[in-house]
Structure formats: C-alpha cells, structure tokens
C-alpha cells in the first residue's frame with residue numbers, strides 16, 4: 001500500500017496493521033446480542049461525507065506455494081454515517097472494533113470490500129488510485145503515534161512541505177519555506193526549527209508536526225485517528241485545543257476517532273459508538289451522555305474516570321467484559 005507521501009514513515013501503517021486481536025469474551029457477546037438502539041440521523045443536513053453499508057473483510061489464507069482463502073476477518077460490518085460540513089463527528093469504541101479500518105477506507109488508504117463513500121456528493125469508493133488526486137487533497141489524516149508516523153531522517157521542513165511538493169503547490173523554495181513556516185506558526189511550533197529532525201521534538205510537538213502536514217493542503221475533511229492516545233495526559237488537552245481551534249478557524253469538518261468517551265465528549269457534536277465492526281448507537285453528544293441507549297455505550301460511560309470512590313469498581317466491571325476479537329466476534 002502506498003500513500004505517495006515520502007514523509008510518511010511506513011511504520012505509521014504498520015502501527016495500525018500490527019494490532020493484535022483481543023480475547024473473546026462471553027459478557028461482550030451478551031452486550032452485542034442486545035438489539036442496537038439507533039438514533040440515526042442519516043440523510044439530514046449538508047453532508048461533506050456520507051458512508052453507507054461500508055464493509056471490510058481481511059482474507060485469512062493458508063498454503064505455502066498456493067495461498068488459499070480459508071476465512072476472513074470481518075473488521076467492519078456494514079457501517080453507515082454522515083459527517084456534516086463544519087462539524088466534529090466522533091467515532092468511538094474499544095480497541096479492535098474497526099475504527100481505524102473505517103478511517104483508512106474513507107481515506108482510500110485501503111479498499112473497501114463493499115459499500116459507498118460519498119465525499120462532497122461523489123462516490124469515491126470505486127475510484128482507482130490514479131483517479132484519487134483531488135480527493136487526496138481534500139481528505140487528510142492525523143495518525144495516532146507521532147513517534148512512528150514521521151520519517152526520522154526528514155527535517156520538519158521537508159515533512160510538512162512534502163504534501164505541497166506532491167501536489168505541486170509550492171512555486172519555489174522561498175515560497176515553500178514561507179508556507180511551511182506559516183503552518184508551523186499556526187500549530188504552535190517555532191518556525192525557526194524548520195531544519196530540525198523529529199527526534200529533537202517532544203511527543204506533543206511531533207503531533208503538531210503531523211497536524212501541520214495534514215492541514216498543509218487546506219483539506220475539507222480531517223480524520224484524526226486517536227490523535228492524543230500516545231501522548232502524556234498533560235499534553236493531551238493542548239493538542240485537543242489545537243484541533244478545536246483549527247477546526248473553527250479553518251472551517252474544517254473533523255472525523256475524530258477515540259476509545260475514550262471523555263475525550264470525544266469534549267470534542268464532538270455527534271458521536272457514533274462502534275462495537276465489533278458495527279455502529280450500535282449514533283446520537284448528539286448531549287443525548288449520548290444524558291441518555292445512553294445501548295448497554296455497550298453505558299459500559300463505555302462507566303469506564304470514564306470520575307472523581308468518585310466507587311469509580312474504580314465500575315471501571316473494573318466495565319473492563320471485565322470489554323474486549324472484542326473481529327476474527328471471532330460475538331454472535
């Protein structure tokens with residue numbers, strides 16, 4: 001798989017690919033068996049993105065000389081949702097529920113098995129690599145791990161400037177440097193550090209580099225895949241504030257992916273809760289927190305830390321049954 005971006009360390013993909021399936025859990029099966037409550041709002045409003053019945057199966061093959069498909073991991077099982085222009089839409093669920101796979105399909109980093117992805121009114125799911133040019137400019141991604149998603153041998157200037165080069169948007173070296181330094185300033189980095197290498201920056205600063213690279217092409221939709229999970233708690237709020245400010249100032253639509261409902265609540269207008277490759281609930285932030293409709297959502301809410309002596313017991317209860325394995329999902 002190629003993203004055509006030399007500044008993107010292949011480990012960024014490997015970090016997502018290397019996920020280990022979690023242990024199957026009978027309690028999780030009981031949760032999944034409960035009928036899904038859907039306060040769905042499909043088809044309303046001015047949508048920048050419309051995802052319908054998106055499916056991703058990863059084949060499981062056997063054989064040394066001739067690979068035979070024996071089964072498939074159904075990572076995403078018919079997911080549908082809309083992202084409205086200018087809104088922050090949250091996709092939340094535990095590790096392994098299919099959030100990153102959904103994001104990677106929407107960006108067309110991987111091909112969907114079936115389903116449609118309408119961006120700005122046009123279905124991009126059937127487009128071939130060579131036909132994705134303008135779409136690649138309009139949809140950009142911020143990755144989870146700022147340590148492995150930046151090429152350690154490239155300077156910050158070349159990392160942030162790479163999308164400008166690829167899309168031929170910088171007319172000369174001076175113009176390119178001016179634009180990159182403008183972006184560095186916008187995300188709170190010192191423009192003087194243009195020639196520094198990623199290892200000279202802290203985790204939070206590296207994530208700012210990743211964000212500057214993602215907004216370099218002035219995208220319409222930014223997909224942030226767990227952008228603060230790898231950062232110290234003290235730094236997380238700074239990066240979330242930066243994303244909120246950019247979203248507001250640049251008029252971005254934001255698809256925000258997280259496993260932590262407390263983070264999503266702070267960021268999002270509407271939230272979709274994913275479980276075992278499906279969306280089990282979709283509601284506005286206020287609705288979801290005031291009246292969670294699905295038992296799984298209630299368990300995720302139970303896991304949110306609260307300054308309460310009983311919180312630990314609730315967290316342990318939630319953790320006891322909160323793992324899913326997409327290769328052997330609940331019935």
Ligand SMILES: Nc1ncnc2c1ncn2[C@@H]1O[C@H](COP(=O)(O)OP(=O)(O)OP(=O)(O)O)[C@@H](O)[C@H]1O
Pocket residue numbers: 016017019020021022058073074075093094095096097098099100101102226259325326327
């Ligand atoms: N390339 C792949 N080949 C086979 N299975 C895969 C592949 N990529 C992901 N999976 C499986 O698909 C399921 C969903 O993975 P995905 O990375 O989308 O989950 P996630 O919700 O984003 O988790 P996390 O929050 O840990 O990133 C997992 O069971 C994972 O092991």
